[in-house]
Amino acid sequence: AAFLKPWEWLAEKPEEQLQKVQQEVIRLARLQPPDSLINTVYRGDISTFNPIFKSKTRSGFTNEEYAQIGFINASYSPDQRFRFTSLINQSTATYATLDKLDVAIYFSPFWLNSTDQVKLLAMEKEAINLALWNSFCQIALNTYRNQGRIDLIDPRVTERELANTMGRQLIIENPLMQKLYDYAGYLAVMPKVGQLLQLQDPQINKDLFEHSNFGTIYQMAQRSKIEVNLEFGSREFLTTAFNENGPWGKMIADPSVGAPPIPVPPRR
DSSP states (O other): OOOOOHHHHHTSOHHHHHHHHHHHHHHHHHTSOTTSHHHHHHHSOGGGTOTTOOSOOEEEEOSSOSEEEEEEEEEEOSSOOEEEEETTTOOEEEEOOEEEEEEEEEEOHHHHTSOHHHHHHHHHHHHHHHHTHHHHHHHHHHHHHHHEEEEESSTTOOHHHHHHHHHHHHHHHOHHHHHHHHHHHHHHHHHHHHHHHHTTOHHHHHIIIIISSHHHHHHHHHHTTOOOOOOTTSHHHHHHHHOTTSHHHHHHHSTTSOOOOOOOOOOO
């Protein structure tokens, strides 16, 4: 593909760029096996990950990030269904349960004009964030339970409803945990970044270091001697990804590592 210069991107209308992103996402997803994570997330039924994902993944266009997942259009139950009492300050809050979330994955002009290898890397990284939703939400629920008491107002509330709700709540309340969740996808693809760097392809390297921050995060992990060859979804992977006090957590917490936007909290 011909590589457009930045000023040439500006001449294109956002609708045209969005259409290009959507076409490219489908083209690349079709190249993957039918049961692959990429194909499932971008073309399949994402309610298989969790019933709150009721709509297909939307592909979006952004000028801000190389690629970025967004959990949007949150919908909550009409009634307050459980109560959380903090052991730290004895405060009490009531919660509606999260019923529905839409998933949008945004790609930039830099992504559009990258090599297929790095495009797929970014698609996989964002898809992994969706695949990690259940694990992250369970960690969030355990965190709240360690810090307080949950009482059901509606006795029909399920563990999954509690986990989904408190997962989103932790993202809203704790910017660092949201950042760790966002970068967990990077941890999962670090071995593939290493493989791409070994190719010593000038255009791939440019995509990894100048157009995205895959290469920079990889080098930071190497310098910090962080083990990145971890089985995805394993206890070791989850501990590495979400432990604020571990080497990966401290590395990602560095202000030089960009943070995603914080979602809007629900209205009480």
